[in-house]
Amino acid sequence: MNTANIINPDVYVQGVPHDLFKHIRDNDPVHWVNEPDGRGFWAITRYADILTVSKNYKAFSSAKGIRLEDMDAEETEARRTMMETDPPEHTHLRRLVNPPFSHHDVQSYDRQIRSLAQDVIGAVYGKPQFDFVKEIARTLPMRMLGKMLGVPDEDGMWLVQRGDALIGNSDPEFTDFPVDLVDTSAYRLLPFRSPISLELFDYAEKQANRRRADAVANHDVVSLLMRPKRDGETLSDLAFKNFFTLVVAAGNDTTRYTMAAGLHALIEHPDQLALLQQDPKLINTAVEEFLRWGTVTMYFRRTASEDIELGGKHIRAGDKVVMWYISGDFDERQFANPYQFDVTRTPNAHLAFGLQSPHKCLGEHLARLELRVLFEELIPRIKSIELAGPVERLRSNFISGIKHMPLKVEWR
Numbered sequence: 216m217n218t219a220n221i222i223n224p225d226v227y228v229q230g231v232p233h234d235l236f237k238h239i240r241d242n243d244p245v246h247w248v249n250e251p252d253g254r255g256f257w258a259i260t261r262y263a264d265i266l267t268v269s270k271n272y273k274a275f276s277s278a279k280g281i282r283l284e285d286m287d288a289e290e291t292e293a294r295r296t297m298m299e300t301d302p303p304e305h306t307h308l309r310r311l312v313n314p315p316f317s318h319h320d321v322q323s324y325d326r327q328i329r330s331l332a333q334d335v336i337g338a339v340y341g342k343p344q345f346d347f348v349k350e351i352a353r354t355l356p357m358r359m360l361g362k363m364l365g366v367p368d369e370d371g372m373w374l375v376q377r378g379d380a381l382i383g384n385s386d387p388e389f390t391d392f393p394v395d396l397v398d399t400s401a402y403r404l405l406p407f408r409s410p411i412s413l414e415l416f417d418y419a420e421k422q423a424n425r426r427r428a429d430a431v432a433n434h435d436v437v438s439l440l441m442r443p444k445r446d447g448e449t450l451s452d453l454a455f456k457n458f459f460t461l462v463v464a465a466g467n468d469t470t471r472y473t474m475a476a477g478l479h480a481l482i483e484h485p486d487q488l489a490l491l492q493q494d495p496k497l498i499n500t501a502v503e504e505f506l507r508w509g510t511v512t513m514y515f516r517r518t519a520s521e522d523i524e525l526g527g528k529h530i531r532a533g534d535k536v537v538m539w540y541i542s543g544d545f546d547e548r549q550f551a552n553p554y555q556f557d558v559t560r561t562p563n564a565h566l567a568f569g570l571q572s573p574h575k576c577l578g579e580h581l582a583r584l585e586l587r588v589l590f591e592e593l594i595p596r597i598k599s600i601e602l603a604g605p606v607e608r609l610r611s612n613f614i615s616g617i618k619h620m621p622l623k624v625e626w627r
């Protein structure tokens with residue numbers, strides 16, 4: 216088996232190469248992969264080893280980049296967001312942005328998010344055929360996030376397109392600048408190596424200025440972030456713009472593709488859809504299974520800060536170490552019958568948001584709420600559902616995503 220295929224974006228157009236990951240997990244779980252245009256990396260494929268790396272931020276640093284791409288010192292510095300920092304710097308930044316994303320605070324958006332979901336589903340209700348991703352999953356998460364950020368709803372689609380261009384930066388459907396297909400060196404000092412981030416910086420600045428000009432105290436997340444904390448500290452202007460761009464990138468297509476993965480799995484496993492229709496209380500375990508099954512951000516990278524042993528391999532300081540969450544979430548050593556889609560699965564300590572890491576997803580409570588609300592609103596309206604054609608997948612070795620899913624639906 217050609218194990219280097221785990222980084223070939225064209226392979227993922229056919230689906231996640233689960234056989235290849237299983238082969239690596241079983242035969243050489245901490246596996247060296249040569250890169251065609253890079254210096255190679257260690258692929259960490261077993262659940263337990265992923266947790267070891269993820270916890271130990273001293274030995275495995277985020278500060279030199281979290282994607283496969285190698286960056287020189289100048290690029291790393293220019294493009295740094297909270298994701299590319301280690302404690303204590305990371306702890307400090309994260310504390311400033313954490314409060315509005317807590318489980319408790321996020322629940323207060325239930326009503327607004329539900330009403331958005333009802334609107335979006337309402338617009339396709341009655342149509343016998345439509346593309347689920349285009350009509351529902353692509354628009355909802357950003358508009359839902361927009362409610363929290365307090366940005367105008369009519370900016371939603373513009374933000375979706377910007378977010379897509381940043382993250383889907385290897386799929387020509389979403390960007391004019393796919394990183395491995397055209398020369399993007401002119402943008403190497405911009406976040407996500409994309410000129411789009413400048414437009415988002417600009418937008419964030421306008422949002423901030425609008426709040427500054429407004430005498431009324433607003434309670435949206437942008438206003439909260441701009442307000443000094445009890446100790447008098449505020450996010451700097453640059454840190455705010457960077458954070459805004461990060462959130463638009465991180466909260467856009469991740470939830471979209473989890474929605475698509477969840478619905479696709481329910482269509483392929485009608486017994487599980489029937490279970491959920493009979494017992495709507497299963498929605499919480501079902502959402503966790505959608506997250507595990509989809510594991511949309513397939514990997515995150517660290518860089519070894521010291522020489523260290525892992526799984527019998529000698530990792531040297533400076534080596535790239537890549538945690539393949541998509542492999543860990545199907546590791547038979549952790550999950551019973553991992554290739555069985557089971558909406559009742561408990562326990563289900565999946566890696567979709569990262570785990571036991573200081574970088575564990577900031578948006579996890581929001582994403583769970585968005586997923587729960589969408590399926591709570593959608594499932595009772597469906598009498599029967601099937602695919603009306605083949606699904607189309609994103610060309611990316613980083614994000615696993617169904618970008619088109621034509622459906623045939625009989626509505627209740």
Ligand code: HEM
Pocket residue numbers: 277281297298299309360461462465466467469470473510511512515566567568569572573574575576577578579581582
């Ligand atoms: C199902 C949807 C989502 C998935 C699968 C997902 C996945 C992840 C993962 C795996 C990480 C850890 C990165 C690492 O280990 O270096 C992460 C971090 C992050 N996520 Fe999410 N995410 C989702 C939704 C969201 C949403 C809705 C937001 C919006 C607020 C968001 C914002 C962030 C941020 C800001 C970080 C960086 C946290 C840090 O560095 O401390 N994510 N996400």
